[in-house]
Amino acid sequence: MWTKLKRMLIGRPLKSNESHSQKLNKFKALAVLSSDALSSVAYGPEQILIVLMAAGSTALWFSLPIAIGVLVLLIALVLSYRQIIFAYPQGGGAYMVAKENLGTNFGLTAGGALLVDYILTVAVSISAGTDAITSAFPSLHQHSVTVAVVIVVIITLLNLRGLTDSATLLSYPVYFFVLMMLVVIGGGLFAAITGHTAPIHPHPSIGTPVMGVGLFLLLRAFSSGCSALTGVEAISNAIPSFKEPAPKNAARTLLMMGGILAVLLAGIVYLSYWYGVHPSSDQTVLSQLAGTLFGRNLFYYIIQVSTALILILAANTGYSAFPLLAFNLAKDKYMPRPFKVRGDRLGYSNGIITLGALSILLIIIFKGRTENLIPLYAVGVFIPFSLSQTGMIVHWLKKRPRAWVGKLVINLIGALICYMILAIFFLTKFPQIWPVLVFVPIVIFIFHKIHEHYMLVAEQLRIDFSEPLPTIHASDNVIVVPVAGITKVVEQSLTYAKSLSDNVIAVYVGDSPEAIEKMNKEWEDWNPGVRLITLHSLYRSIVSPLDKFISTVKYKADQRGATVTVVFPQFYTAKWWQSLLHNQSGVLIKATLIRNKDVVIATVPYHFKK
Template identity: 90%
Template sequence: MLMKLKRLLIGRPLKTNESSNQKLNKFKALAVLSSDALSSVAYGPEQILIVLMAAGSSALWFSLPISLGVLILLIALVLSYRQIIFAYPQGGGAYMVAKENLGTNFGLTAGGALLVDYILTVAVSISAGTDAITSAFPSLHEHSVTVAVVIVVIITILNLRGLTDSATLLSYPVYFFVLMMLIIIGGGFFAAFTGHTAPIHQHAAVGTPVMGVSLFFLLRAFSSGCSALTGVEAISNAIPSFKDPAPKNAARTLLMMGGILAALLAGIVYLAYWFGVHPTSDQTVLSQLSSNLFGRTFFYYIIQASTALILILAANTGYSAFPLLAFNLAKDKYMPRPFKVKGDRLGFSNGILTLGALSILLIIIFEGRTENLIPLYAVGVFIPFSLSQTGMIVHWIKKRPKGWQGKLMINLLGALICYLILVIFFLTKFPQIWPVLIFVPIVVTIFHKIHEHYMLVAQQLRVDFSDPVPTIHVSDNIIVVPVAGITKVVEQSLTYAKSLSGNVVAVFVGDSPEAITKMNQEWNEWDPGVRLVALHSPYRSIVSPLDKFISTVKYKADMRGATVTVVFPQFYTKKWWQSLLHNQSGVLIKASLIRHKDVVIATVPYHFKK
C-alpha cells in the first residue's frame, strides 16, 4: 500500500542511465533556479522606500541612485558568478571557491551560511505567500501555519518527482509573473509619458535637498535594497543540473536571470518614484502601482495572484540548490554520507526531505511570522557573496590566465561592495542578525566533527594488501557475503565465512559498469581467496538484486541438500550519533531476507574504537 502511494506521488523509479533526461535546459533552469531572485522584485524596491520614508516623502527620489547602486552590485555579482561557473564547473559555488582559495574553514563558513539560508528561503517565501493567500481569504488567517506546512509538503513532493517534472510545472507561473511585471512597467511608462494616469502623490524633483539625510542613512537604505539580490548564487551551485554543455548553459541562464532582474527592478523603482508611491503597512508598492494604473479590476487581481504565486515558488530555489550543496559537502566528508545518495527519481532525495522538514520546523516555531528572519536571511546571503568574491580575487592572482586583470577588478569591486553591506548590516541591524555569530561557528564545528569521524573510520577500515588473508578449515555449506568495498569489516567477515565452508562467494552490487570494473580490479589485486560476483543494479537498489541472487543460490542449494548462510559485515560506531552519518543498507537487506526459509543470517560485528 505504501509503495503504491509512493509511486502515485513520486512516479516510477528511473534508471541511472536515464539521468540525462533529468537535466534542465536554459528556460526550465531559469524558472527553477531564478524564482527566488525574480521574486525579490515584489519586496526589494519596497525595502528601499521604507527606509527613505523615515526622512519624509521628499527623500524618496534617493531611491533612483540607490537602485542604480544595487544594479551595479547585481552586474558585479552576475559577472563574478559567471566566472565561477567556468572556473568550477562541478558546482558548489561559494563553498568550492572559498574552500580552494581561502582555506577549509572559510569554505565551510560559506557552505554553512548558504545551507541555513536555503532553509530560510523556503520558510520566508512560503510564509510570505501564505500571507498573500490569507489576505485574500481572511477566514484562513487562523490556519496560516497549517496552510504554510501543506504548501511545503506539496513543493517537497513535487521536487521528489525530479527536476524535469518540477521545472515543467513551475516554469509557467514564473514566466507569467515576469509577463505581469513587464505589463506593469510598460503600462506605467506609457501612462507617465502621456499623462494618461495621475500620480498617487507628487514626487520631489531629483536633487531636492532633504534635511537629516546622511551618507550612513543612504547606505542603510542601500543595504535594505540589496535584499533584492538573494538567490543570485543559486545557478552556480547547480551546474550539474544543466544539460550539456552544462557550464555554457548555466552561464547563459545566469545572464538571462541578471538581465530580467535588472530590467524589472529598475522599472519598478522608477515608476514608484514617478507616481509618488509611499510605502504603507496595508498595501505593497506593486499593489499601489497596479491599482493606480489599471484600477481594482480583474486584471489587478491577476497581478496580485501572480505575485503571491512567485513568492511561494521562490522556495523552489532552495530545493534546487540545497541538495546539490549538501552533496558537495558530503562528498568532501563534511556532511552525512546519505546526502550523496540519489533517490528513485535521480534527485538527492535525502537533501530534499531534510530541507522540507527543517523548513516546516522553522515555520511552526515562528508560527508562520518570519518577518524578523529577513535581515538574518539577507546577511546569510552576503557572507558567501563576500567570501566567493574574495576567493576569486585569490584565484586570479594565483592562476593569472589571459585577461585576468579585468576579471580581478570585477571581483574586487564586488568584494568591496559586499563587505560594505555586511558592515552596514551589523551596524544598523545587529539586534536582528546577531544569531549569525552563533549559528555559523556551530555549523562549522559540526562539519569538522563529521569530517573527523569519517577520517577515523577510514583509518580503521583500511586494508593493507601486503598482509596475507588468513586461511582456515572449511566445510561444504554455501556462504554468501554481501560486500560494499574492501575494508577491515569485509576482511573479518570473509575470514569467518571461510571458517564455516569452503564454498564462499562474495557479492557486490554496483550501480554502473564503471563501479563494477573498479571493484573487480581491486578484488583481484587483493586476492582474498574468495570468488566475487558483481551484480549490476540499474535502479541503484541493493536489496532487490541481492535478494534475487540469494533466491537462485537457495534453489540450487536445496537440490544438493546444502545450507545457505548470509554473513553480513557490520560495523558499529563508538557513539550513537555517529551511526546517523552512515547508510543502514544492511538493516534493509536483512529485513528482506527474513522471508526466505532456511536461510541463515549471521552478522559479523566490527566495533570502532574511536
C-alpha cells in the same frame, strides 16, 4: 500499498542511464533557479522606500541613485558568478571557490551560510506566500501555519518527482509573473509619458535637499535594497543540473536572469518614485502601482495572484540548490554520505526531504511569522557573496590567465561592495542578525566533527596489503544460538548453525529454576545433537545474562583466533499487525550485541503462512 502511493506521488523509478532526461534547458533552469531572485522584485524596492520614509516623503527621490547602486552590485555579481561557472564547472559555487582559494574553514563558512540561507529561503518565501493567500481568504488566517506546511509538502513532492517535472510545472507561474511585471512597467511608463494617470502623491524633484538624510541612512537603505539580490548565486551551485554544454548554458541562464532582474527592479523603483508611492502597512508597493495604473479590476487581482505565486515558488530555488551544495559537502566528507545518494527519480532525495523538514520546523517554531528572519536571510547570502568574490581575486592572482586583470577588477569591485554591505548590516541591524554569529560557527563545528569521524573510520578500515589473510579452521569457530523453547524456528536455526561449524552451543535464559529444569528435560528428550547451556536470570532479563555469556565465549575464541557467530531464530507473521502481538526480545538482543560486541550476527527467518 506504500509502494503504490509512492509511485503515484513521485512517479516511476528512473534508470541511471536516464539521467540526461533530468537535465534542464536554459528556459526551464531560468524558471527553477531564478525564482528567488525574481521574487525579490516584490519586496526589494519596498525595503528601500521604508528606510527612506523615515526622513520624510521628500527623501524618496534617493531611491533612484540607490537603485543604481544595487544594479551596479547586481552587474558585478552576475559577471563574477559567470566567471565562477567557467572556473568551477562541477558546481558548488561560493563553497568551492572559497575552499580552494581561501582555505577549508572559509569554504565551510560559505557552504554553511548558504545551507542555512536556503532553509530560510523556503520558510520565508512560503510564509510570505501564505500571508498573501490568507489576506485574500481571511477565514484561513487562523490556519496559516497549516497552509504553509501543506505548501512545503507539495513543493517537496514536486521536487522529488525530478527536476524536469517540477521545472515544467513551476515555469508557468514564474514567466507569468515576469510578463505581469513587464505589463505593469510598460503601462506605467506609457501613462507617465502621456500623462493619463495622476500620481498618488506628488514626487519630489531629483536633487531636492532633505534634512536628516545622512550617509548612514542612505547606506542602510542601500543594504535593505540589496535584499533583492538573494538567489543570484543559485545557478553557480547547480551547474550539473544543466544540459550539455552545462557551463555555457548555466552562464547564459545567469545573464538572462540578471537582465530580467535589472529591468524589473529598475522599472518598479522608477515607477514608485514617479507615482509618489509611499510604503504602507496594509498595501504593498506593487499593489499600489497596479491599483493606480489599472484600477481595482480583474487585471489587478491577476497581478496580485502572480505576485503571491512567485513569492511561494521562490522556495524552489532552495530545493534546486540545497541538495547539490549538500552533495558537494558530502563528497568532501563534511556532510553525511546519504546526501550523495540519488533517489528513484535521480534527484538527491535526502537533500530535498531534509530541506523540506527543516523548513517546516522553522515555520512551526515561528508560527508562520518569519519577518524577523529576513535580515538573517539577507546577511546569510552576503557572507558567501563576499567570500566568493575574495576567493576569485586570489584565483586570478594565482592563475593569471589571459585578460585576468579585467576579471580581477570585477571581483574586486564586487568584494568591496559586499563587505561594505555586510558592515552596514552589522552596524544597523545587529539585534536582528546576531544569531548568524552563533549559527555559522556551530554549523562549521558540526562539519569538522563529521569529517573527523569519516577520517577515523577510513583509518580503522584501511587494509595493509603486505599482511596475508589469517587462516582459521571452520571447526574452531563458535556458533551461539539463543533459544526460547523447542520449536520449528529453533530447529531450522540449529540446522543452519551445524552447517557452519561443529562447535554449536544453544543458550537458554530462564527466570526460575523450574523453567530451567523443564527446558533441560525437554532438550534431553529432543536430543538435537547440540549442547544446551542454561542461564538463570535473577532479574528476569534476557539481554544481560546472554550478553555476559557471549563476552566469555568471545574472550576464549579470541585467544585462538576463532570467530563467534550468534544465530538468531526469527519468525515473521503473515500480517503486519500480528507482529505487535509478540515480544521483540530478539531485536533488543541483536541491537545490544551489534553496539557492544565484535561478533557476527546471523538471522534465520521463518515465515508463517497464516
